[in-house]
Amino acid sequence: MKSGKIFLILLFFFPVYLHSMDLGEVKAIYLKGVSFLANHDLVRAESNFNIIISLPSSRFYNYDAYKARSYYFLADIFFIQRNYEKAIDCYKKIVTQFYDEDIYSRSMYKLGRTLIIAGRNEEGIAMLNDYYTRFGNKEHLADSSLFWMARGYAAKGDNFKALQLYQLILTEYPSSPFSYEIRNSIESINNTMQEQYSRDTSRKTEKVDEIETLKENNRRMAQEKEILEKISRLLQIKQRLLEIKSLKVEALARLREEQE
Secondary structure, eight states: OHHHHHHHHHHHHHHHHHHOOOHHHHHHHHHHHHHHHHTTOHHHHHHHHHHHHTOOOOSSOOOHHHHHHHHHHHHHHHHHTTOHHHHHHHHHHHHHHOTTSTTHHHHHHHHHHHHHHTTOHHHHHHHHHHHHHHHTTTTSOHHHHHHHHHHHHHHHTOHHHHHHHHHHHHHHOTTOTTHHHHHHHHHHHHHHHHHHHHHHHHHHHHHHHHHHHHHHHHHHHHHHHHHHHHHHHHHHHHHHHHHHHHHHHHHHHHHHHHHO
């Protein structure tokens, strides 16, 4: 009877023991994950971080710091693997659930950048703009956030806004590592806009030419119509004269017949 009670007690507390790791154990799993990641062992790193994010809430320990960082490094792993949608999901977990963690602001930036790379430009621009507005150059990411915003606008076809942001980076952050790429992008956008302007001008010129040609055709048709109408009137007159002549001939013939 006594052993049965002990068994029931253990059965009741075993799940709590199983799931309630102390912070030392969680930290050890986390650090191993970071070590695996540093050595590019992505499979084992992902496994360790998944253990941490799968931990249920505990009444005794707060796992938030390790969970937030685990989500962050999982997102980085997915980003490296070009699995951008999974990376976005992990960065979003931090941005929406771990406001008080030190990794929060950097996750905002990485989320915005990844959204742009994934082609979700509207969302990416909004996130990066929020990051830039709230944190500026706090983490030396101002030029990076502006750069990816510009890329987002360029991808949307808003070349004017993209140029504004590129020029802002060159003015405010002249030592930015993006400077070379920005200058190439500015040149490329200017060439694209010039080509677009040339095409538009050409189309306008063609349109003007088409209108002038149409006008000329209308004038020619009007002249031809006038000539045809004159010819028609002349033919009518000629026909009338022929009819009159025929009547005269017929009248003369009858007159001769009557005289005979």
